[in-house]
Amino acid sequence: MNDAPIIQIQNLHKVYQVGKVGVPALRGVDLNVARGEFIAIVGPSGSGKSTLFHIIGGLTPPSQGSIVLDGHDLSHLTDAGRTQLRKRTVGFVFQKFNLLPNLTARDNIAVARFIAGINGKPDAKFEEILRTLGIQDRLDHKPNALSGGEQQRVAIARAIVNHPAILLADEPTGNLDTANSTAVLEILGDLNKRTGQTILMITHNPEAAAYAQRTVHMRDGKIIERT
Amino acid sequence: MTLKLVIENVKHKPMRSFLSILVIAVPVAGLLTLVGLSRGMLNDAEHRARGSGADIMVRGKDSNAALSASTATLSPKFLDYFATLPHVVATMGVVTHSIETLLTVNGVDLKDVDKLNPIHYVAGGGFQGDYDILIDQYYAKQKKKKVGDTMEFMNKSWRISGIFEGGQLTHILAPLKTLQELDETNGKFTLIYLKLDNPANTQTVIEELEKTMKGYPIWSMEDFATRIEASVNQQGLNEFIGVIVGIGVVIGFGVVCLSMYMAVLQRTREIGILKSLGGSKGFILRIIWMEALFLGAGGTLLGIALSIGARYLIQTLKPATFQVEIVYSWWILSGIITLAGASLGALYPGLSAASHDAIEALAYE
Numbered sequence: 073m074n075d076a077p078i079i080q081i082q083n084l085h086k087v088y089q090v091g092k093v094g095v096p097a098l099r100g101v102d103l104n105v106a107r108g109e110f111i112a113i114v115g116p117s118g119s120g121k122s123t124l125f126h127i128i129g130g131l132t133p134p135s136q137g138s139i140v141l142d143g144h145d146l147s148h149l150t151d152a153g154r155t156q157l158r159k160r161t162v163g164f165v166f167q168k169f170n171l172l173p174n175l176t177a178r179d180n181i182a183v184a185r186f187i188a189g190i191n192g193k194p195d196a197k198f199e200e201i202l203r204t205l206g207i208q209d210r211l212d213h214k215p216n217a218l219s220g221g222e223q224q225r226v227a228i229a230r231a232i233v234n235h236p237a238i239l240l241a242d243e244p245t246g247n248l249d250t251a252n253s254t255a256v257l258e259i260l261g262d263l264n265k266r267t268g269q270t271i272l273m274i275t276h277n278p279e280a281a282a283y284a285q286r287t288v289h290m291r292d293g294k295i296i297e298r299t
Numbered sequence: 300m301t302l303k304l305v306i307e308n309v310k311h312k313p314m315r316s317f318l319s320i321l322v323i324a325v326p327v328a329g330l331l332t333l334v335g336l337s338r339g340m341l342n343d344a345e346h347r348a349r350g351s352g353a354d355i356m357v358r359g360k361d362s363n364a365a366l367s368a369s370t371a372t373l374s375p376k377f378l379d380y381f382a383t384l385p386h387v388v389a390t391m392g393v394v395t396h397s398i399e400t401l402l403t404v405n406g407v408d409l410k411d412v413d414k415l416n417p418i419h420y421v422a423g424g425g426f427q428g429d430y431d432i433l434i435d436q437y438y439a440k441q442k443k444k445k446v447g448d449t450m451e452f453m454n455k456s457w458r459i460s461g462i463f464e465g466g467q468l469t470h471i472l473a474p475l476k477t478l479q480e481l482d483e484t485n486g487k488f489t490l491i492y493l494k495l496d497n498p499a500n501t502q503t504v505i506e507e508l509e510k511t512m513k514g515y516p517i518w519s520m521e522d523f524a525t526r527i528e529a530s531v532n533q534q535g536l537n538e539f540i541g542v543i544v545g546i547g548v549v550i551g552f553g554v555v556c557l558s559m560y561m562a563v564l565q566r567t568r569e570i571g572i573l574k575s576l577g578g579s580k581g582f583i584l585r586i587i588w589m590e591a592l593f594l595g596a597g598g599t600l601l602g603i604a605l606s607i608g609a610r611y612l613i614q615t616l617k618p619a620t621f622q623v624e625i626v627y628s629w630w631i632l633s634g635i636i637t638l639a640g641a642s643l644g645a646l647y648p649g650l651s652a653a654s655h656d657a658i659e660a661l662a663y664e
Contacts (some may be wrong), residue, residue: 131657159577170572174307186300
């Protein structure tokens, strides 16, 4: 087992160009995340947590600084390189579930494997996770026939089907009622405990953050507190 | 999986997909009908010329175009001259008169027709009076006529004395003398057919005729078919087909471009999702392109079906005036043309989708 942090971030800056004006979203973030850790990132709107999420997920490049993800230095990756990274190294869970509406739950999961270039059926470990998620009998339904909680569980299944090094969850309970929120958070916690899945979760909700082992507080593009 | 994505996308907006396919299908159907019509008309003219039983055709000097309904300029003395030539066993002078678009009546002497290729009657028989006519079964079907009925043309009323099998000379035969009088041809003919003792002597006889009849169009029946095609082509048919092909490509391009552009707009978020999963630009472009090809292929198939329907309608309503053939090679050609148009049309929306920023796409409502 490699003991090096799975995420190593040093002096990370991101400046968005809005017209001719540069708007700083991150102003020197340093963060290390150990393999198998469950971290919550909390902060008000505009604190830079979503930007950090997008950079770690390889959706946008940093403006300055260093970010190494499971041995891949993202600051030197091209767009194509970051696309490649998203196939297997990171998995996303979004607030709005973001399932493909035309495909069944099963195909939503299968499409992630297809894009990653993995053929054949998911392995036994994943089948066990599906049982834990409790969606086996809902796999042949399209998203519009699933409840919010079911959709989010399908999204989690899709995010981890390729066994990514890091699971990134952006407000995963933001669109769910209390019962479903609890269920999803317990699933994430269970996933972390049972499989050692590294999870980085953005949330506004202190109760949700409580499921994580560590919480990072952000404000104005900086980490202001670690608890 | 890519195919599944494409099919599910097409199914997701069935009306948009159907309308796109329909609009692509219309020029395909038009193209196939036009090509089928031109091929059918040419083959029918060729078939009927061969059905005359003649080996050589001589036309008047001023009748350059093979399909023209020219005035009668060939003197009846030519009949006597042709009869003296070696290998010529029968002659037939014919006067043609156009009575409607693409339809002529031929003035013939039935005794001469029988010497070349006897008429096979389906009903009735030969001329009983000066204003009797024979019509073929296709024209009878088109006009819903039977023996004993009358028809009006050339300001005269004509009685149908017989209906014959199609594929011989023309759709309407009238007594030669009557037509010559009505056209005031002074006994002259529009064209003269020669039947030889052996078709192998055709070239020999033509060479002999060309020595004495300089400037007269003298063709073997084989050559006539080629000249019909050349004549039709001279009238711009190929250019017209080219224009229809161009319209097909432009419509295929335009429809697919608009349709896929709308689809890309509607699916901005889905494109973001695919990108978040690691979908490359090439993958996104491939999905859009395959969907465009799907629409193009659907348009081609529907166009083929529509052209078959158009052919059925034409052959039911105007079997004598228009002959439409199914030209299978053009099914493939029209498919290639449509898919080329669709591929071009998919390019801009595809590249636009591929270049979407993943974060913006995911935030799209």
